[in-house]
Amino acid sequence: MNSDSDSKKGYLWAKSRMPILNRIVRKYSKSKILSDFKLGMCLHITYETAVLVTALSRAGAMISLCPANPLSSKDHVIDYLHSEVANVKLFVNNREDYSSFYKNMDRVLDTKPQIITDDGGELHKKAILRSQNVVGGTEETTSGVNRLRMLSKDGKLTYPIIAANESIMKLLLDNKFGTGQSTIQGIINTTGVMVANKRIVVCGYGWVGKGVARVAKGMGAKVTIAEVDPLLAIEAYLDGFEVGPLEKLLANNDIFITCTGQFNVIGRDHFHKLKEGAILCNAGHFDVEIDVNYLNEMDPSHFDPRPNVTCYHTNRSQCKKKFYLITRGRVVNLVGAEGNSPEVMDISFSNQFLAIVYLSKAASKMTNRVYRMPKKLDKKLAQLVLAEHGVEIDSLTPDQISYFKR
């Protein structure tokens, strides 16, 4: 089997696990709704991105694409995009460095895209700096959105931007259920633990914490939530979890998972109180939730008994205990498991597709600021997911619509 058919296989697998985007493209490709629209895109060059780009192309768009990270492009995907997809100009170097990386962004902008889709905000920043004539943009990541909100505050945005992923659908399917599953998966894959007989502490009861706690409990673990917000703490308590201060949970729990967005959640005052053999990991975006720097200082002779598992010993002579850190405190679902599966990217990229179509029609009536995903599109995506699962719902009768207005 040659490499061509391999790349085709990779694409087809991803496509087969992205049913919602398939539904959307089936709907919009007939009308060529994006006919002759020029899109500039800066995304990780993965098979899921190939599915998105192919979908947009089938809806009539002309696409210029460059990578969102100099290292994240996959060669097979590049091959596939070069050989198979019409209307796509791919600006990527086989051995990308930072210089070629930024040049590729410029080359995308040189094609004068009307709508810009970005993952990280770099392409948007360049477009704004170049005073490029752009109708609207979408942004995929939270950190990109934060940057753009800053620019918006300072009145520097030159076109409206939709934060494509700030939606109920994304929070439910990605943050809660997607990350909930892949975090536990990462823990099992790296350590081989049985979940059912473990005591697990989840730090943070936001969307990710809720998801992680739910999956862990669903697999039989006894889960305790550590929180700083009393309303989230009460919610956790009524959802059936124990709630307690981290300090008092250290000595009798087996696994600790940080999902807070904070830093030093598990820090220097905690480690020596841990139960012998405890396992620590982080499900948050940044690797600052567990104080790894301190750990490495504390025990310079730490070692890895298994790949992605580091064993530390506390340095108090009177009480020398060992415990384990997974994936060096980096986000465990990405490093220890596959991270976002095609099914989750299906939601993210369906969001992108709907946002692009929306901008192609409505951008002229929007102002130059960052928009959350419009509620209407959030509901539309919900409807598509329901349809994919064969789930029908009710609708209000005209009488009922007026009842609410009384």
Add this chain to the structure above:
Amino acid sequence: MNSDSDSKKGYLWAKSRMPILNRIVRKYSKSKILSDFKLGMCLHITYETAVLVTALSRAGAMISLCPANPLSSKDHVIDYLHSEVANVKLFVNNREDYSSFYKNMDRVLDTKPQIITDDGGELHKKAILRSQNVVGGTEETTSGVNRLRMLSKDGKLTYPIIAANESIMKLLLDNKFGTGQSTIQGIINTTGVMVANKRIVVCGYGWVGKGVARVAKGMGAKVTIAEVDPLLAIEAYLDGFEVGPLEKLLANNDIFITCTGQFNVIGRDHFHKLKEGAILCNAGHFDVEIDVNYLNEMDPSHFDPRPNVTCYHTNRSQCKKKFYLITRGRVVNLVGAEGNSPEVMDISFSNQFLAIVYLSKAASKMTNRVYRMPKKLDKKLAQLVLAEHGVEIDSLTPDQISYFKR
């Protein structure tokens, strides 16, 4: 045992089941935080109200109280309040009629209360009409709040009002867990069904629907949600429930519970498609969610095989089936069970207490509109509930507080 000690027993039982309000009063009674404050209150005259009034009195307040409904006063409670609580003027007639009912409101207002607490909005309306000099008010019910919002829109409010019960704590503890339990309780008490082997349809996945669905599932039922909002439908689906259109659920489900706030949710087109022996009930505030008028027309010879259970037969000759309506479509947790237990009223009245204390300090800086329960008070109540259950939570370190600001 004489009637006096009976009323004392009733009061003590309610008080013993209202630990949060007890905590609050322990805190505020020393400082007499409401010292010499005059309160005008219009509430149902129940033991729980007696606990609230006693608490306010112990915090130093002078209280005038009249009933919120001509029929809801309980004689034992009146006796208790007359004999036992200092600083309370009780304006209530043993055989209240509408005329005496409104007169009692006037007598409360004649005492020139500085803060008015109402259940339904009648006392507020009177106070506004009388151009009474009032510092601020609180309102207990949704329907009262709606009325007051209307007045606020028209610029007619003459003092700020806190919608005491629009809080996360109330939604979680009353709407979701309180009503969830008491609705299922009402169904069991009236019909004696086993829940574990039933198929149950919950119409509406708002807070009440979520609570009812959760309890039913927790007791073993197979629960399907009927919804009109695709985002709530997706949430239900991911929460593990089946979701479907009511129409297709009629024939193979055993119990139907409406929790929508809508009218005619189960109506004339549905009844003859029901499964033989199906049970219908309503957990919504108004008795319009099931079209009872049509039912009574359809089968004039309906009868009650058990108290609070009405048996109807469909009138299609080719397919004559019977089904049951509980509590004539009126809210099943109040009519078929005890409704709000002291523990739930504990949350509502703690809300009231905190709102009154808040108004006593902050009203002068507020404008004449309806406020939601301030987030700070919502969190404070959460903290009190956590403390009651012996649950400690974490707090951010100074470094962590600045981390979020970066």
Add this chain to the structure above:
Amino acid sequence: MNSDSDSKKGYLWAKSRMPILNRIVRKYSKSKILSDFKLGMCLHITYETAVLVTALSRAGAMISLCPANPLSSKDHVIDYLHSEVANVKLFVNNREDYSSFYKNMDRVLDTKPQIITDDGGELHKKAILRSQNVVGGTEETTSGVNRLRMLSKDGKLTYPIIAANESIMKLLLDNKFGTGQSTIQGIINTTGVMVANKRIVVCGYGWVGKGVARVAKGMGAKVTIAEVDPLLAIEAYLDGFEVGPLEKLLANNDIFITCTGQFNVIGRDHFHKLKEGAILCNAGHFDVEIDVNYLNEMDPSHFDPRPNVTCYHTNRSQCKKKFYLITRGRVVNLVGAEGNSPEVMDISFSNQFLAIVYLSKAASKMTNRVYRMPKKLDKKLAQLVLAEHGVEIDSLTPDQISYFKR
């Protein structure tokens, strides 16, 4: 509405909630499978019993019936049986005393029944003493079965007896799910507590304990199991419950439920360690699991703040706490709620019906001992319940049947 139609209504309601027995009778009434068989029955005279007796009559049997307890007969049911059911001789006095009670048993035996169905074992004992010529018998209760096993050991049984309720179906539907629900129901009905925010200790993780724990957890409670058998303790632990010794659970749990079959499970050493306001109740058959005698000695001035709730104070001067006992330690689901619903009796009496039919054919090949419910009948009942719920299952292919034999 006169009393006649009332008794008819009560019968019809019970019948409508006993679908399995209805299915059985539909099947057997055509063939009159019990044609001219004479049955002697000693059962509680309830509507559910009326449904059983009517079913047997429709299958062709001639029935003589007397009450299983001098006090348990309901007048309406007697009226109903007298007026409506063919082939039934009812031997019951309106004001039964122990003398008439035993005489009525003799009158049943005087009719020379071929099969005897008993609830308690009294009728069987009489039949054996009288050297009555009986083909076989069934027994409804555990205590009756125990007595008969004793007789069997001593070689004194004169006919084979089926312990009709010793079956998986009964254990699942009655002990686990039926009692699980009605026990929690009894607690809510008597005390009005919210379950979702409670810590509950279930003593004993047998069938009843499993059911009670499951329902309590399903309604949101945090449940801890106290056990003496390490294998049941491990099962509870892996089922997601906390497990601990009662001693250490007393101070921080809200509700204690005994389901052990033991005596003095909560006894004199425990009461003064309870949490202030704790609630105690018993789900076991006998009222010995909580040491009520000691309680009444300890606090002679105990009183009932609510019906079925008794308040006790500990008598240690340094630490005077109150706690509550429900239904005086008697089985809470019967005294505080309705106990066995028609749906549960449907299983018990379907067991009886199938056992009687079985005896009518097979008794001659059986020896004079106590039999458990034959597995084949247990499976048949399971199939009927599945059919009632519209549930189909698979069957083995002939190839698969031989595969197992390889």
Add this chain to the structure above:
Amino acid sequence: MNSDSDSKKGYLWAKSRMPILNRIVRKYSKSKILSDFKLGMCLHITYETAVLVTALSRAGAMISLCPANPLSSKDHVIDYLHSEVANVKLFVNNREDYSSFYKNMDRVLDTKPQIITDDGGELHKKAILRSQNVVGGTEETTSGVNRLRMLSKDGKLTYPIIAANESIMKLLLDNKFGTGQSTIQGIINTTGVMVANKRIVVCGYGWVGKGVARVAKGMGAKVTIAEVDPLLAIEAYLDGFEVGPLEKLLANNDIFITCTGQFNVIGRDHFHKLKEGAILCNAGHFDVEIDVNYLNEMDPSHFDPRPNVTCYHTNRSQCKKKFYLITRGRVVNLVGAEGNSPEVMDISFSNQFLAIVYLSKAASKMTNRVYRMPKKLDKKLAQLVLAEHGVEIDSLTPDQISYFKR
């Protein structure tokens, strides 16, 4: 890092995840309870086996060990055992073939072991053929036990054998919770699916099926059980699962998992009725539950879109659908995930250790047949697991012990 320290690391990791066996050895190593006892063992040469062998050695035993499978020995483990463990004679060839494999068994028997521990029954058969003088034996696998039961029936056993793994502890921790987790893990690892939004059919509701269904549901899936036994079907139904005949589940479920012990559970009549994109896998021991032979005939051009995932197309021209088979129908938790983790082997090998100690004392009083794990040992293991998790339980008072005897 050299290979020596690598093998040491592998051993230490396994040991650190086998706390129960560590507890046992701590207890028995002081008394050298197996002092000078000669053990002959035939086991897979894994790190977990190294932990068992080391434990037995520390308890005083002299061990001869050979591999249970010519291919399953891991070189690092061999190195470790050679260099680190006293009192162990290891009979294994670096490149084992069947001839050397059987010779190694003979060499083990040549050491005249008093107790024989086997995994598969081969060593027992040889020992019996050689009329070896053996005190007793233990057997690890079901298939070995079945063989030995056959020999026992024919009166050919020459020493008593304990089926070490036929215990509640093994069924709970390995079959139910261990396999439940690792089966779902295998599915996620090979396919990357999100479980929460899937419809999953579990064929078979034995211990493994119960575990798989529980974990799948716990992660949010909608689970339906296909069963042939009506009592297991009812149990599944009351446990909250849907139950249905496989035939009717094919078209609208996403994932099918066989856990039956049967063959051709999903066979030629089923495949073309599957939902497009369905995923099939097997959690049973043998790869016969899904008819893979037919599949390969049906679609000779099947291919693997991902490792361990095979894509088949149905061959009906009018309805050409694709679906996926995981790990070619072989047991998905072993092939697609790590299978039995050290924590599960901890239970199995603790069973072995306790059985060996038991035999060392009691064998002389036992007869030459296959024994289930004695209840007393099952309970002892349960107590050790409870202790490991810091769980205390109650014990009966002397009065209570006599109460049961009344």
